[in-house]
Every structure is written in C-alpha cells, then in structure tokens.
Amino acid sequence: MRLIQENKSNVKKTWQVIKNICNLEKNIRSPTELIQNSTQISDVHNHFANVGRNLAQNILERLKTNENVLLKVYKNDNTDPSNSLVLLPTDKGEIKNIVLCLRTLDQCNCYTLINSTHLKYLGVTIDQHLRWDEQIKTLSGRVRKLIYIFKGLRHIKDTQLLKSVYYCLGQSIVSYGILGWGGAGKTFILQLERAQRAIIKVLLSKPYLYPTNRLYNDFEVLTVRQLYIKTTTLTQHRLPCDPSRVNIRRCDVVYKTPKYRTKFSHKFFCFLGPFVYNKINKDLNLMSMSTFSCKQLLDDYLKLLDYDNTENLLAVSS
Template sequence: MLMMVFSYADDACICYVGDDWESTFTLASNDLQTIYNWYTSMTLQLNLDKSNYMTFSITSTGQPPEQLTLTIPLSDNQTTTLQKLTSTRYLGIILDQHLKWSPHIQTLQTKLRHLMHIFSNLRRVCSKNILRMVYHALVQSLLQYCICSWGGAYTNAINPLKQNTENYLQHKDRQFHTKTLRSLLDVFPLTDIYMYKMTLYSIKYDHLWPRQITTYNTRRSRQDLVQIRRVNKSLAQRHFYYLGLKLYNIIPQNIKMWKERPLLLKLKTQEFIKQSDLTIEKLLPMT
C-alpha cells in the first residue's frame, strides 16, 4: 500500500495506491478520521462540504463496487460520506477518473474560443510582433500550463485543440497546416510546446531517473542515458514518466550540460526543438 500527500496553500490531496479496493478504502477512511481528529484537537475545522474523492482506473470495469464509499466517523456516533466525483479541478488541472485528459482539453478549447473574437480583430490591425506578444500572454500561457501532464493525450482528444490554436493566427481554414505558426510568427505549435516543456523538465529532474547500468564499454555506450521503464498499457505510455525518459535519451549532451544555467538551457532547447521534428508517435514503442 502506498500513500502520498500533495499540498499547495490550503489545498491538499491524498493519493492511495493499493492492490484491491476494499483495503484501500479502509485505509483511507482510517486516515481521514485521524486527520479529522487532529483538526478538531487543534481547534481547526475541516471543510467536509468541499472534500470529495475520486477512484482511478483505466476503464469503467476497473472501478470499485458502488457499495464502497468513503466515510469519516464524527463525534456523537455520526458519520459523513464524502461525495464521489468522476472528474475534478485541482490547481487548475481537470483530472478525470480514467486519466485521459479529455475534460481538461475540452475546457481549454472553451477558453480559447472565448478569446477568438479578440484575435479576429487584432489580426486586422496589429503587427506580427504585437500579435505574437498577445498570443504568448493569452493563448500560450494557457496551453503550456502543466502540459507535461496532459500533452500526451490520445490523438483524437488533442487534435481539435491543435486546430484551434492555428485559427488564432491565420485567416485560413481549419485544415491549414500548423507549421505556419513557426514560420510566420516564430511561435511553437502545440506539439512543439509539449516537446519543449518535456525537454526542460526531463533535464531539470534527471537526478530522479534510473540510470543505465553497463558492465562494459562499447562505442555507443553513454553515461548520460537513463533506463526506460517497461510499460505495457498504452495510456501509461503517453504519460511524462515514460515519454520524458524516452525524450531524455535523445537530447544531445551539449544541451544537458546547461542544466545549471536555466536561461541558456531554454535558448538551446528552443533551437533543438526548431531543428528537430519530434512527435509523440516517434517516442512511442513500435507496434
């Protein structure tokens, strides 16, 4: 059984990983009672109305039985049953119970559509430099937020978002190729934003990656390579902890060497992304 706590300001999230649902629910209920008792002893109040839970599984058949609920025993022999959600917003990211990111991507599309009328007017009167600054401030800031988490979503979920980002900058139809973003306004398409952020984060946290262990030297052996974890599920192959490792092994050493110089690292990474033609499909295992 594994338990992890994530907190930011006054928001807290407790994650449990177990072999079966029944034991996981039992442990979570016991821990919640301990937390509630601690709050009470410190004359603090736990907001149970805003507390809820979500169970993660790849498919609906992997969800726990309906009779399993998460309850907190209170004083006077009373209990409170927490509300179960199928999706929730946490720190600006919408998580769904199957971790497929469709709800978050759909929310991004809605936000971008609300900005469309701004760009439709600016494109007629603003120069490319001003349009580029507005794009970075209003659009790319939304796209790149936590993109390492959701950017590897399935193609059918993320393609509409790619097309929408192109429509902001061009008076072109929806089939207009996204590479025109880079050539006309020198901004990254959505795929390149994802690869750029993944490159930076994979280098920043490379001390956490498992290193390849070789007992002999060959012409192709490199000390900077990391060990790729074997992943069988296609959903897991699209997460950062798989794609990030695959990407790290193809990043040139002359980029990794700038890890302690963040500004230079960003500039070198931008050049690397512009010169490369990286896609998610190239990082996925061959089928």
C-alpha cells in the same frame, strides 16, 4: 461440532468444514447488486440488513434444524463456550430497523456524497480514467473564446507584438499543467491544436484552409504537442543525474528509462521524461548545456519538425 472435533488436527480440513457449515463457498455469479442503478439508498440498507438473516437461514438449512432446537441444546449442554458455536433466536426486523434509523437522525448534518466521473483541482480537470479528455475539452473552449479578442488586434502590423499577445493570452492557457496532461492521446491533443490554429489564423488574418505547416512557420510558435515535449525535456534537464547509473557505453543515454510495459504508463512524465530526453539528447547533446541554452536550442529544434516527426519522439517501439 463432531466434524470440527474430528478434523481439528488438520487446519485445511477444519476450515473446509467451517466453510461448509457457514455456506462460505465461492459464488460464481458476480456480486452486482450494489452497483446497479437505484433511486434510493434504502435499497443498500436493506441489502446489508438482510445479510445476517440470510446467513443464519442458510446455516440452519444445512444443519436441518431451527433456532429453538439449538437454544435447547445450548442450555442443556455443558460444553466450554470457547469451543462452541451458538445461534440464538433474533428479531428479523431488528437489524433492519437499526440500519434504517441511522439515516433518519435529526442531528445528522453530513454532506450527501455524489458520484462524479471527474474533478477539478488547481485548475486542472482530472477524469476517472486519466484520459484528460475533459481537461482538453475545457482548454479548447477557453482558447476559442480568445477569437473575439484577437479579431480586434489583428490589424496590428507588428508581428512580434502579436506574438507577445499570443504568448500572454493564448500559450499561457495551453501550457498550464501540460506536464500532466500533455501525453494524452493524439485524438484529444488534435482537438486543442485545432483551437490553437484557429486563434493564430484570426491573429494573422489567414484564410480558414491555410496550410498547417506554413501557419506555424509564419508565426514561429510551437504546437501543443511540441510544447509538451519542450516542457518535459526542460523539467528532466533540471533533475540531477546519477553518474553511476549512466550507461558508459552509450553517451546519449543520460537518464535511465523505467521499465514500464503498459501503454497507459507511457503517457506520463515518469516514463516520458527520461525517454524523450535521451531521444533528443542523441541529436542535441543537451547534458552539458545550461537551462537557458537548452531552452533556446529546443525551440529551434522543435520548430523544424513536422507532425509525424513530433509524434515519433513520443512513440515507444514494441
């Protein structure tokens, strides 16, 4: 109390005295007690139940006194309570029993919270790191299940009819929610593209080692990554453009690209939408077209691109 009174005119020193008394100095060690594996939630309860006792014990050790001495000082001192700090004797197991009883109430019907690394919302699996590996793994399995169905349809000689079946059963699965997860890493996208090529080979009765470029050229469909670029460009095309924000010195720059500097942000539509649109607009001049004309032109444009050129549309120069 004497130190607090001496330094009451200096706020910084006052707080330093309080930190020293209450043992609130920064701990260099990482507080990993609560994230370690535990078999029972009682360990967490015990940790919080002992926080107050440990704090009081540390303060008493610094003051070199005990609870009974402080109680006598409190009763004999006439200090204004608003300017005093008192530590009354407490039952060591009181707080612990109160906390432990909270989870044993008969009236408690709360659901048990289980930690999960991913969740499913509207048919899209969202993982904790937004890598979309779980979503793409799920889609790959659903696409490969179509092999049995397409095996019975591959005897149809009408290619346009086969393509319509593929659009209805295969591409509808691949393109669902692609605006969110389509910017995932190449390793994950390749997993889904292999499943896509597998059902196309079955549908066209092609051998296992049939070349990839020839396969897409024969069937005239887009790869998974090209579907994402097409969806992203069309979605951005429908958004209104502010003429005041357009760079008048560069007619190809229609939308202003956000200045996101992390590679993580470069995988989502908020960045890739205007970025990819401006890149394609250099070659196709999409701004003056209707949505239908833009869609047809994008199909013809993307079908001519190989794998490397397709990935270059998403590449951001450092």
